[in-house]
Amino acid sequence: MTDRRDPDRPDSRSPHSRARAVLALNAGSSSIKFGLFTQGGGGALVRLARGIVEEAGPEPRLAIQSGLGATAQERRLPAGAGTDAVLEALLATVDDRLGGTPLTAVGHRVVHGGRDFDGPAVVDADILSAIDRLTPLAPLHQPRSVEPMRIVAALRPGLRQVACFDTAFHHHLAPPVSRYAIPRAYEDAGIRKYGFHGLSYEFVAGRLAEIAPDLSAGRTVVAHLGNGASLCAMRNGRSVDTTMGFSALDGLVMGTRCGALDPGVVLHLQTAHGLSVSEVEDLLYRRSGLLGVSGLSGDMRVLAGSEDARAREAVDLFAFRVARETAALASTLAGLDALVFTGGIGEHDASVRAEICRRLEWLGLACDPARNARGDTRIDAAGSRVAVLVVPTDEESVIARYAMELGGGRKALAQA
Known part of the structure; x- marks a missing residue:
């Protein structure tokens, strides 16, 4: 039967x-x-x-x-x-x-x-x-x-x-990583760097320990790149710094969120443009990022298929900021042994990975075009001083x- x-x-x-x-x-x-x-x-x-x-x-x-x-x-x-x-x-x-x-x-x-x-x-x-x-x-x-x-x-x-x-x-x-340069009373009230995407980073740290324990023990930056995006600097699989801070608005350019922004811009939006607190919140969370720069979409897939120059400019800004913040986290780590891509964009967009790696070549990082196009687990080129990996996350x-x-x-x- x-x-x-x-x-x-x-x-x-x-x-x-x-x-x-x-x-x-x-x-x-x-x-x-x-x-x-x-x-x-x-x-x-x-x-x-x-x-x-x-x-x-x-x-x-x-x-x-x-x-x-x-x-x-x-x-x-x-x-x-x-x-x-x-x-x-x-x-x-x-x-x-x-x-x-x-x-x-x-x-x-x-x-x-x-x-x-x-x-x-x-x-x-x-x-x-x-x-x-x-x-x-x-x-x-x-x-x-x-x-x-x-x-x-x-x-x-x-x-x-x-x-x-x-x-x-x-x-x-802990300080200095977690501290903002504001009066201590506000820090005591809870205004500090918290960091986000921790469930994703926890999974990637565990997976990296399985597939590359030598790299896991070293100086690693994990790039969680999706509609929400951030970086985490890890040593021995433990967070030592991250790009998101007090809120999920900070750090990298995201799908509809602005990322790091001069706080004076917020004041200017309120005083010169007359935006209310709720209007500023809506602008920074829902109408900025890739959507705001391109004027087309917050979806990287849509921008990749567009011939509009503003779409290319939005993608360029995204890659520029990821590379710049990766270099900043390498400073926290006093060097870089591995860069790991994860998240929807990090796992699936070879062109974005290639552009970020190109901007980090001065760190001794080299991406293999064929490995990157296939989405192999290791995509660094022979002779690269920094390992480059693609590790799918599973929150x-x-x-x-x-x-x-x-x-x-x-x-x-x-x-x-």
Whole structure:
């Protein structure tokens, strides 16, 4: 008899049926990426499925793919369906794929953990309130982290939730790296460099230790380049400096965010152009970056295919800033042994990688055109004094690991 069971769905005869299953949610501005995981032999994570819920457009779309990429499923939700309906549909789909194996935890990416959270935390009413109070530090991102937690709590009151913070990887940063040149009273009130993209950097650091332990122990700059973009200087897989600071606006040029900006520009926008605080916030978060410079799009793929000179100028500015800030982080590290590209642009755009590498040739860095075009793991040329790698990131697996580890309900808070 032919076995028609889904090979990625646990059943009563499979070791997965005795394992705990967790769902990792990574909420963006208009979509939610997710990964469904269970435990394999020795407690290792096994990805059962991955996918995305796209909320933009008239009809939200739920797309799910098996862990091996063998099967796909797509579902359109009714027009106007809110995030609550979207998550309810996602949880129902997850239940179906688990085939009776219980979902024991949901992990969430949270952009800002402030001064208190130095690691993941099991979500309860107090933790949720503490996360919500950090919204002024990340007004574009934090509400999108909090909303799914509240909805899941209402839909599945007994389901454990774990918050995983992007700032935690950089939590140990100390002066002078973490300090701004403002009166100490404001630093005492929490105005300091926090850094972001920590879940991505944590994954890349672990992966680098597996594939190139000698480089992992050295002086490395990881470039997380996507719609949001930043760099992290690492030594022994540990953050020692990063380009994002107090907010996710700082550092590199991004899809719609400005990156580092003379604070006098903000004052000028308010005093000379009459912009309100909310208008300045909208300008810097949603109408700047690649979109603002090109006047066309914040999507690097669109700009790469455009013949408009402004598109080329936006890409040039992006590469210039990445190269300049890489050199600055090399100063923090007192040298550079490896440059690692990750994120949507970093992993998939060979031309941007090539331009950044070209601008860093004075550091002894040389990119091999053929390796770069193929997207090999190592793309440095023979004789390059700096290793250049492409390492795909996987934030959802880091979230899932923490959700598994906190099965006993431990809260992880810094002791201030």
